[in-house]
Amino acid sequence: MRWSQAFIPTLRDDPTDAEAASHKLLVRAGFIRQLMAGVYTLLPLAYRSRRKIQQVIEEEIDAIGGQEFLFPSLHPAEIWRKTGRLDVMGDEMFRLVDRKAGEVVLGMTHEEIFTTIATEITSYKQLPQLWYQIHTKFRDEPRPKSGLLRVREFTMKDSYSFDLDQEGLDRAFDAHYAAYTRIFARLGLDAIPVEASSGAMGGSGSVEFMVRAEAGEDLVAHCPNCDYAANVEKAVSEVPPITDEAGPAAPEKFATPGVRTIEDLVEFPGGAAASRQIKTLVYMLDGEPALVLLRGDHPLQEQKLQDRTGALDFRPAHPDEIAELLGADAGSLGAVGVTGVRILADESLRGRTNMTTGANENDFHLRGVSIDRDITVDEWFDIREVQAGEPCVDCGEPIEIFRAIECGHIFKLGVKYSEPLGAMVLDEHGKTRPIYMGSYGIGLERNLAAVVETHFDEKGIAWPVTVAPYEAVVTVLRLDEETLETAEEMYGQLRDAGIDVLIDDRNERPGVKFNDAELVGIPYRMTIGPRGLAEDIVEINERATGVTDRVAVGEAVAHLVARIEAERR
RNA sequence: CGGGACGUAGCGCAGCUUGGUAGCGCGCAUCGUUCGGGACGAUGAGGUCGCCGGUUCAAAUCCGGCCGUCCCGACCA
Structure with a gap:
């Protein structure tokens, strides 16, 4: 190609509305142009690079036995209704109505659609199968941002494995794990596999491949000593035990004028250290209020709460809802004596005594609260977010937390899709069994951006040969x-x-x-x-x-x- | 969805407070001189001032509504 004839519209200035390095550079170097929020045109340079990424992915997925398909982007809403995900996906799914008033959606992932074809697999002899495609996904993200890192229309390699049983699924999962490791290495990405929340995908386990970058939107907890790594949505750490005094025989109410926060109560004469307070949050889970209890110095990890409770509709309660429920405002809330409301507590509160918490009366708190005696906890969960410096669960060394880009995500789905959609086979004993499935995704444009995020300097981009246009x-x-x-x-x-x-x-x-x-x-x-x-x-x-x-x-x-x-x- | 900001030429911006000819830099075109790290001179093209409405003799500027985009918090490849 002759540069004199090439369409490479480089710019002298950074675009004003760009923050992320990859966003600025891809625009400035003539790779992409925005069409609307979260929708970008790939100019020839970006398209060339994306094709190279695609090539690497195809080689590696083919190498583990992948068969490439091309599925439609237009799906009948009905298929999504069968697995319940028409509702789960909510507003993130683009929906439209065709001329015959039929409900149609744009594909945001393809478990349902692949599984529909997989119903034609009828015998265990046809298994395992490993199918994939590289095609466009549509997701109406609430907040597209950072150029190609988070968009509403993008290209994804999505593969799906079909096996007779859990052992087969484990093998397919491991094969993908290895293939992904090779793919990211070839793209020049230092991707760290981490334990992850499965979110709306469901299933029994998932691993994300994370690339450390400032522009990343995920937080990864990582142990530099033993390499424990997990998304903070899933990560755990040791909580050093605390020895409490027995405390009084019953909670004692005391006045705390003006105290509204954990920190206020730490400072307040007669207050308590944060680790000796009970933080009480009110959440609406599928329209029902619930009290969420944590140690005063522990933040809530909302994804954990959502994963544990399975709630679809999920939000903090509004101030008026809190006042109606507990008769006090945030800052004076507690769970002592509360009945008729679901009470969820973090594991770190188990067995604690002589704690301090809100009295459900503005400007009053209770001291001498013992969890087991004074609070009717309905469910115990791990719902706190780990903090940098806490001891690693595996080796006890302090963990670190860093920002990262999720470049790939692999899921063990089990029978979540095969059962409702009827993807069944006869096994060697003539018995009908649901197929065990896995699904595995890589976002191509996000990987393109991740390469830039990790390969640039003050002069511009410095592509690895494998991805360079x-x-x-x-x-x-x-x-x-x-x-x-x-x-x-x-x-x-x-x-x-x-x-x-x-x-x-x-x-x-x-x-x-x-x-x-x-x-x-x-x-x-x-x-x-x-x-x-x-x-x-x-x-x-x-x-x-x-x-x-x-x-x-x-x-x-x-x-x-x-x-x-x-x-x- | 909650909070903050912005919308004027291809890109980056000024003008708006105090209403009256739409401007600057880069880029672009032509000519000339240049040519190993974003050259210089001359001439020139290019704008429904986001959209709709209102106030006014007169609106980029004042008022109202809408649309769009970005950023910060809750979501995912």
Whole structure:
């Protein structure tokens, strides 16, 4: 490709509305343009990179036995109704009505649709099967952001495994785990597998592949010592035991004027340390109020609460709902003596005595509260969010918490979809059994953005060869006859050698060409100018390191081809 | 959904307080001089000032409504 003819609209300024590095750079370097909130056009450079990611994924999924399909994006709402997910997905699902008033949805994932085809599997002899596609997903995200990191229309590789039993599913899951590890490595991503919440997908277990990045929207708890890693939505840590005094025979009410927060009560004379307080939160779970109890210094992890309770509709209660329920405002709430309301408590409160909590009367608290004696806890859960520095459950070392991008997610689904949709087989004893399923997803554009998030500097993007839109650019410094002729010769030879190469034949000054090549992030630049040619040399510059080698004209192509091929993987 | 901000040329912005000819930088076009790290000069093209309505002799500017976009919190590849 000739740069003079290529549509590579680079910009001098960062777009104002971009925050994330990948967002700024992909716009500025001419890879993407926004069409509307969370919807982007991939310009030729981005499309080339995405195709390379796609190629890597196809190779690795094919290598574990994947068969590639292409499923529709338009789905009848009815299929989603059968598994109950028409409601679960809520407003995140794009819905439309066709001319015959039929309810139609746009696919946001494809468990139901793949399973519909899988009903044609009738015998255990046909198992296992591993099916996948690389296609568009639509999700009406409440808040698209950060360029390609979180969008409403995107490309996903989604695969689905079909096995006779749990052991088969485990094997398919492990095969994907290994394939994903290879995929991310080839893309130049340092992806950490972490335990994750399964959310709306359901099933028995899931692993997310997380890439550490400032622009990431997930928090990962990680132990640097033993490599324990989990999404904070799932992560656990040790809670050092606390020895309480027995306390009084019954709770004692005391006045706490103006005390509204845990911190206020810590400071208040006659108050209590945060670890000796009971925090009382009110949540509406599917329309029903529930008290949620935690230690004063422990934050609630809402995803855990949602996972444990299975609530679909889920929100903190409004102030008026709280007042009506408990007769006091947030800041003076407690669970002592409360009946007729579901009370959920975090495990760390078990057996605690002599605690302090709100009295359900504004400006009053109770001290000397013993959980078992004074509060009717209906359900005990692990619902607290782990904090950096807490001891690792496996080795006791302090855990760290960092931001990360979820680049892939693999799920053990079990029979959640096969049973309601009737994907059954006869086993070797002639018995009807539901197929065990897994599902496995990688968002292509998000991975593209994740590569940028981890491969850039002040000059622009620095693509790994495996994802770069072009592997090399031949930069022609002067368009005089001799220089141009040599450059064309090199360009032709590189193309013949199978290199994805651009020739920058624009009538621009060298600085413009250097800056554009560095902004776009092409891994190797062959610089050809009259000065070098006078000495029979060209320069080969590596974008990532900035290192420039002077190479004899006659050896330059072979030199560059060898380096690029070594990095293709 | 709750909170905050913004919408003026392809991109980045000023003008709005105090109503009266729509401006700057970059980019773009033509010509000339330049040419190993975003050149210089000359000439020029390009804007329904987000949309609808109101006030006014007159609205980018004042008022009302709507739409769009971004950012911060609750959701996911």
